[in-house]
Amino acid sequence: MEEIQKLINELGGAQYKDKDTEHYSEEAVELLIKKIDNKSKDKTVIESNTLIYKTLADWSKVEDNRETIIRSPSNVIEKTLQLFEFLLPNGVETLNTETTVEQSELFSMICRLVGNLTYENTPNREFIFDKTPSILKYISNFVSQTKYQPLQRTSCAAVANLSSETDFIQLEFFKLGVVSTLIDLICRENTTDEVNQMAIKAFNNLVDNEKTQVDIHFKEIHRLLGQLKKSLNKEGYYENSFANDLVSSLSTLSLNKDLQKEILKEGFLNDLIELIEESNVHREMINNFEDDDIEKDKDISIAPSTSELIFKLADNDDYRQYFYNKERDGKDANNFLDRMIKIMTAPPPAYKDGDSKAQLKALDIAKVKKNITKTIALCSLEDDVIDKFIKTPKIFVDLLVDTEDTERIVNGEMIIGNLARSEPNCRLLNSYNVIELIADIMKKFPNFQPIQHLGLSSIRNLTLPTINKGFKPSSTLMEDVVFNSKVHNQVIQFAALSLIKNFIGSDQSNFKLFLEFPNALQSLLDLANGRVPASMDESDEQQEQLQLDDAKIQEIEEKFEEKQKEKETTTDEKDKDQQEKKQPPKKDMRVIYEATRLLLRFLENPELSNHQEKMKQLVEESVEPFFSLLQSPFPILQVEGAKGLVLLIKHDKELLLSRPLWVKDLVEVLSVSVIPFQQLSREQSTISTDPNHQKLIAQIQSNCNFSTELQNVILSNIFYNFSLDESICKKMKDQNVITELKALKSKQDAPQSLSNLIQKILVQLTI
Numbered sequence: 206m207e208e209i210q211k212l213i214n215e216l217g218g219a220q221y222k223d224k225d226t227e228h229y230s231e232e233a234v235e236l237l238i239k240k241i242d243n244k245s246k247d248k249t250v251i252e253s254n255t256l257i258y259k260t261l262a263d264w265s266k267v268e269d270n271r272e273t274i275i276r277s278p279s280n281v282i283e284k285t286l287q288l289f290e291f292l293l294p295n296g297v298e299t300l301n302t303e304t305t306v307e308q309s310e311l312f313s314m315i316c317r318l319v320g321n322l323t324y325e326n327t328p329n330r331e332f333i334f335d336k337t338p339s340i341l342k343y344i345s346n347f348v349s350q351t352k353y354q355p356l357q358r359t360s361c362a363a364v365a366n367l368s369s370e371t372d373f374i375q376l377e378f379f380k381l382g383v384v385s386t387l388i389d390l391i392c393r394e395n396t397t398d399e400v401n402q403m404a405i406k407a408f409n410n411l412v413d414n415e416k417t418q419v420d421i422h423f424k425e426i427h428r429l430l431g432q433l434k435k436s437l438n439k440e441g442y443y444e445n446s447f448a449n450d451l452v453s454s455l456s457t458l459s460l461n462k463d464l465q466k467e468i469l470k471e472g473f474l475n476d477l478i479e480l481i482e483e484s485n486v487h488r489e490m491i492n493n494f495e496d497d498d499i500e501k502d503k504d505i506s507i508a509p510s511t512s513e514l515i516f517k518l519a520d521n522d523d524y525r526q527y528f529y530n531k532e533r534d535g536k537d538a539n540n541f542l543d544r545m546i547k548i549m550t551a552p553p554p555a556y557k558d559g560d561s562k563a564q565l566k567a568l569d570i571a572k573v574k575k576n577i578t579k580t581i582a583l584c585s586l587e588d589d590v591i592d593k594f595i596k597t598p599k600i601f602v603d604l605l606v607d608t609e610d611t612e613r614i615v616n617g618e619m620i621i622g623n624l625a626r627s628e629p630n631c632r633l634l635n636s637y638n639v640i641e642l643i644a645d646i647m648k649k650f651p652n653f654q655p656i657q658h659l660g661l662s663s664i665r666n667l668t669l670p671t672i673n674k675g676f677k678p679s680s681t682l683m684e685d686v687v688f689n690s691k692v693h694n695q696v697i698q699f700a701a702l703s704l705i706k707n708f709i710g711s712d713q714s715n716f717k718l719f720l721e722f723p724n725a726l727q728s729l730l731d732l733a734n735g736r737v738p739a740s741m742d743e744s745d746e747q748q749e750q751l752q753l754d755d756a757k758i759q760e761i762e763e764k765f766e767e768k769q770k771e772k773e774t775t776t777d778e779k780d781k782d783q784q785e786k787k788q789p790p791k792k793d794m795r796v797i798y799e800a801t802r803l804l805l806r807f808l809e810n811p812e813l814s815n816h817q818e819k820m821k822q823l824v825e826e827s828v829e830p831f832f833s834l835l836q837s838p839f840p841i842l843q844v845e846g847a848k849g850l851v852l853l854i855k856h857d858k859e860l861l862l863s864r865p866l867w868v869k870d871l872v873e874v875l876s877v878s879v880i881p882f883q884q885l886s887r888e889q890s891t892i893s894t895d896p897n898h899q900k901l902i903a904q905i906q907s908n909c910n911f912s913t914e915l916q917n918v919i920l921s922n923i924f925y926n927f928s929l930d931e932s933i934c935k936k937m938k939d940q941n942v943i944t945e946l947k948a949l950k951s952k953q954d955a956p957q958s959l960s961n962l963i964q965k966i967l968v969q970l971t972i
Contacts, residue, residue, distance in 0.1 A: 209240060209253045213260050228269040231277065237261065238279040243288035251307045254288070258314035265321035275322050275329050285315055286337045297346040309353040316344060316359040320366040330371050338377065341367070345381040348390070348407075354400050357390070361403035368410045375410070379417035387411070388421075391451075392428045398447070405450040412454055418461050423471040426464075429455060430476055433507075441490030443505045452507060456514050462521075469518065469527035477511050478544050481573060484508035485554075488569055491562050499562075505569050512576035515545075519583040528580075529590050542584065542593060548577045550600050575612060578604065582616040585623040594620070595630050602637045605646060614646055615655045622663030631672045640667055644682040647689075654697060657689050661700035670710035677715060678708055683722050690728035695739040698732060698796045705729065705803055716810050720819045730823070733800035733830035739793070794833065798842055801830035805845055808852045824856045828864065835874045840881065840911030843874060847918040854923065861923075862933065868940035871919055875949055875959070878915050881908035883954040913958060920962040928969040943970055 216222065221233035241257055242250045261281065264270045274281060292308055293299045304312075319340070323330045333340060344367075347360035364383060368375045378384070387408040390396055396404070411417050429451060436448045458464060459473070488506040491499065504510060519525055529542055553570070556563035584590050594601065601624065604617030621639060625631045647660040668676050678686070682704075689701040708715040719725050731737050804827050807813060813820060827849060834846025853860050861867055885905045891898070924942075927933040949955070950963040 206249055206253050206256065209256050212236065212240065213256070226269065227264075227267045229264055229273065231273055234261075234264075234270075234273050234277050235279055238274075238277050238281045238284065241281070241284050241288070243284055243291055246292065246308075248305075248307055251305075251311050255307070255311040255314050258311065258318050262314055262318040262321050265318060268326075271322050271324075271326055271329060274318075275332055281318075282333055282337050282340070285319075286340055288315075289340070289343045293343065293346075296342070297349065300346055300350050301352065304352075306353070309356045312343075312347055313353075313356045313359040316347060316356070316363040319344070320359065320363040323363075323366045323369075325369070327371060330367055330369075330374055333367070334374055334377070341374070341377055342381060345378060345383050345386070348383055348404075349386045354397055358397075358400045358403045361387070361390075361400065361407045364407040365403065365410050368407070370410075370413070372414050372416075375414040375417050378411055379414075384408070384411055384417055385420060388425050388428065392432050401447055405447055405454065409450045409454045409457075412457055415461055418458060418464060421458060421464065423468045423473065426455065426458060426468055426473065427471075427476070434480075437487050437507060441487045441493070442484075442507045443491050443494065443499070443503060448507065452510050456510070456517075459514055460517060465518065465521065466524055469524050474515070474518070474527060474541055477515055478541060480511045481508045481548060481577075482544070484511075484573075488566050491565060496561050499565065501565070504572070505562075505565055509569060509572035509576065512548075512573045512580070516576045516580045516583070519580045522586075525584065525587055526589075528584050529587065529593075542581070542590065545577050545581055546597070546600065549574055549581060575610075578613060578616045582619045585620045588626075591624060591626060591630070595624050595633065598624065598634055598637065602634070602639055602642070605639075605642050611650060611653050611656060614650070615659055618643060618646075618656065618659035618663045622659060622666050625663065625666035628672045631667050631669070635667060635673070640664055640682065641679060644679060644685055647685045648681055651688060654692070654694060657685075657692065658694075658697050658700055660685070661689060661697065661704055665700060665703045665707060668704065668707040668711060670707060673707075673711055676708070676711040677718065678704075680722075683718075683725065687722065687725050687728050690732055691737060693738045693740060695793065695796055698737065698739055699799060702729075702732070702796065702799045702803060706799075706806075709803075709806055713810075713812065716807060716813055717816070720807070720813065720816050726819055726823065729800055729803060730826045730830075732796055733804055733833075734826060735792070735797050735833075737796075739796055794837065797830065797833050798837060801827070801834050801849070802842070802845055804830060805849045805852070808849060820856075824853055824860065827853060828860050832864075832870065835870075840878065840908045840915060843878065844911050844915045844918065847874075847915055847923075851918060851922045858927075858933070862936060866940065868937055868942045868945060871923065872942075872945040872949055875916060875919060876952065878912040879949075879952050879955050879959070881905055881912050882956055885909055886954050909956075913956065916956075916959050916962065920959075920966060924966050925962070925969065928966055934970060938970065943967060 216229065216233040216237060221230050222228065237257055237260060241254055243254075245251075261274055265274055292311075293304070319333070323333065344360050344363050347356050348364060350356065364378060364387075368378055387404050390404045391401060391408065412421070433448060433451050433455070436445060436451070440448070442448055459468060484506040488508070491505040499505075519528060551574075553567060556566065560566075585594060601617060601620045604613050604620070608614060621634060621643075625634055643660045643664055647657055650656045664682070667673065668678075670676075686701050686704050689697050692698065692701075705719065708719065728737075804823065807823060808827070831846045831849035831853065834842045834849065837843060837846070850861060864870075885902070888898070888902050888905060893899075924937075924946075927937060946963050946967060950960050950967075
């Protein structure tokens with residue numbers, strides 16, 4: 206023992222150690238490791254070994270020493286394994302019956318060394334696992350033994366460092382039963398605080414892996430919650446590392462999708478809301494700290510982290526039902542919603558004059574309210590809670606009043622938009638002048654896109670023509686719509702277009718209002734012509750806020766996907782793959798389509814004819830948008846594109862005639878219009894009783910009807926009428942119209958009505 210101490214003292218000299226960095230030389234490390242005796246149970250030898258391991262553990266607190274120690278030629282890890290095998294020949298049985306206090310102290314120092322060597326050091330963890338994986342078994346045994354608590358503490362620390370962010374070691378400890386052992390240790394009544402501190406850190410690291418969570422169920426969660434409450438009642442939350450680590454573990458476990466359903470079904474939400482409701486007592490414990498000792502960015506109660514976990518649970522669409530359905534004991538889970546609303550609307554507590562911690566406490570409560578409000582906003586997505594929420598609309602409208610908190614505003618807009626799903630609800634909400642309230646807010650925060658998107662979406666629901674007949678937008682609301690028509694975000698552009706559609710559908714006078722409003726028509730024409738850049742990309746933070754689904758976008762997306770699938774069945778897969786490699790990704794056309802459909806509404810309105818300058822601009826800038834509709838994959842849109850062209854021709858034929866290859870473009874559209882008839886023929890020849898097949902046939906039949914209308918509009922109102930004009934007829938012939946129409950007429954499965962119309966035109970062209 207004295208010899209070892211003398212050596213250690215010598216190794217502390219300048220020959221072996223850099224005094225500035227505390228870095229020991231390889232020679233010093235080697236000299237010390239060689240002194241480890243792994244073949245003797247003599248008490249003096251054990252104590253000497255303990256001193257050696259303690260010294261190495263101390264040295265390994267310095268990062269540069271860890272590499273030197275673990276890769277020393279004498280191989281300290283291999284020697285350690287041999288020492289374990291010699292002193293513990295029968296593993297845990299020897300540990301519980303024959304291990305002496307001195308040996309337990311040696312094991313404790315070994316665990317301390319292993320823990321320090323692997324602290325924030327992945328290569329060292331991998332080295333130990335690759336060279337001597339059985340060391341993990343001995344450390345696991347040290348955790349499970351109950352005779353020597355100091356050994357339990359250091360072995361837990363070793364587990365924590367070994368398993369940190371290292372999934373294969375986490376899984377190995379799980380196989381050795383350490384996860385269950387740690388739960389028992391944490392929840393045991395006689396476990397010391399020192400052991401608990403390390404046990405929860407080890408547990409926290411081990412369960413950061415879904416594969417190590419498989420044996421944890423609500424029973425274990427409930428036990429851990431019990432320990433958490435005891436710790437909070439004893440020490441509060443601030444600077445309570447045990448409680449903080451336990452909260453982290455519970456949060457990780459609660460977000461395991463398989464476990465989540467079980468714990469929610471068993472009433473876990475009630476446990477969480479109780480933590481928030483009882484948090485004021487723990488919040489007051491901050492008074493035990495001096496003002497200068499408090500870190501301002503740390504939570505002073507468990508409520509903020511608990512409310513954040515509640516929000517994360519509500520963010521799972523599949524399990525949100527547990528926030529409002531019956532609980533397992535038959536109690537009404539809507540009570541949980543009531544409790545959340547109570548937290549959200551509770552007035553700020555009155556603190557005593559001179560309370561220097563009042564601001565910290567108020568901030569802590571504000572964090573909770575923010576998370577709970579977000580949770581309520583998510584719950585408003587569910588139909589089953591609407592009837593409950595609409596009973597107290599003012600508390601949600603108040604989220605928009607007198608506030609600069611953008612997140613609060615977004616949540617309020619989201620809730621109001623979701624409540625506005627029926628005529629009675631909209632009338633009730635509109636009685637609070639909520640449309641103008643939102644419009645004013647949007648003007649106040651022009652560059653905060655979640656506010657703009659959810660504001661537009663909410664107003665869209667509140668101004669549906671069937672609900673708000675006769676609605677006339679204010680100047681402020683029109684400014685918001687025009688502004689958002691120019692924003693480079695497709696979702697926001699589409700929401701702005703939805704409002705324009707509502708306005709002109711609610712009252713005929715809004716057509717005139719829109720035309721006369723500064724930049725309104727120009728912004729619509731810019732969207733229809735694809736002049737405004739549009740992206741679907743959102744930052745993570747913004748995307749979290751944009752929860753209010755746009756039904757129109759969703760509907761068009763679904764139809765677009767269906768149409769794409771139909772097109773795929775008519776194309777050879779190999780050719781398709783080659784084409785995809787050559788062609789760049791297609792531009793998303795949804796905003797262009799919807800904006801152009803609105804242009805058609807304006808052109809169809811005869812009352813706007815006296816606005817000559819605006820109508821002239823509308824006509825001249827609508828040619829390409831209507832061709833975009835014609836070339837869309839949807840027959841219903843193709844028909845509208847054709848109707849738009851017919852209206853343009855009535856104003857000025859040259860708009861079409863001056864377009865290069867207009868004949869070929871129209872014939873190509875007609876050629877595509879035959880596809881639904883081919884599909885219908887194919888599907889009707891297939892014998893099937895599948896209801897989905899019948900729905901498919903019905904959809905194809907609908908497409909055929911639109912295609913028939915499209916053919917009639919183009920052939921009768923454009924080609925035939927043009928064929929009656931000799932000068933235009935010549936221009937058509939110059940574009941090879943006769944050959945094009947004959948080829949179209951001969952297409953397989955072309956309907957008879959198409960052939961008849963083409964024949965009528967061909968006769969006129971050849972006169």
